Amino acid sequence: MSIKNDFNPGVSIPRQSASDPACVSFLNFESLNSIPNSATAVQNLQFSDNEFDAVTLWDVLEHVTDPKKTLLECHRIMKPGASLIVNYPDIGSLASRAMGKRWIFLLSVHLFYFDRK
Numbered sequence: 001m002s003i004k005n006d007f008n009p010g011v012s013i014p015r016q017s018a019s020d021p022a023c024v025s026f027l028n029f030e031s032l033n034s035i036p037n038s039a040t041a042v043q044n045l046q047f048s049d050n051e052f053d054a055v056t057l058w059d060v061l062e063h064v065t066d067p068k069k070t071l072l073e074c075h076r077i078m079k080p081g082a083s084l085i086v087n088y089p090d091i092g093s094l095a096s097r098a099m100g101k102r103w104i105f106l107l108s109v110h111l112f113y114f115d116r117k
Contacts (some may be wrong), residue, residue, distance in 0.1 A: 003086050004015065005054055012092065013056055028052065039106070042085065047077040048077070048078070048079065049076055049077065050078070050079045051077050051078075052077055052078050052079060052082055053077070053078075053079055053082050054078075054083040054084075054085070055074045055078070055082065055083075055084050055085070056085040056086075056087075056107055057070075057074070057084075057086045057088075058086070058087045059087055059089075060089050061086055061114070062088050062089065062110045062111065062112050062113065062114065063109060063111060064111065064112075065111060067112055071084075088114050089105035089110070089113070089117060090113075090114065090115055091105075091113035091114065092117065093115075094113025100108075105115075
């Protein structure tokens with residue numbers, strides 16, 4: 001299976017041919033801390049509706065000023081039935097609860113914290 005990706009600054013996605021019928025559109029957001037105004041970077045990429053078969057947010061959601069808006073934007077650019085994969089530090093985890101204020105992911109750059117609930 002080949003993967004079609006579109007390149008944008010701060011987004012780790014190489015370009016491949018979209019002419020392959022088995023082609024999958026995939027957008028991988030890694031940490032957007034290196035992009036100016038990263039809190040709105042996802043919304044500012046201006047992709048078309050229903051463009052991607054999969055979108056990943058690796059350590060991104062806790063950094064944006066409006067996580068709900070970011071997720072709605074991901075939904076807009078995803079094809080029906082697409083996959084959304086989100087990674088975030090879990091403030092409800094055993095490690096977080098055990099370490100309390102010493103938990104490694106209590107960082108000033110994290111605007112939000114999430115748990116499994």
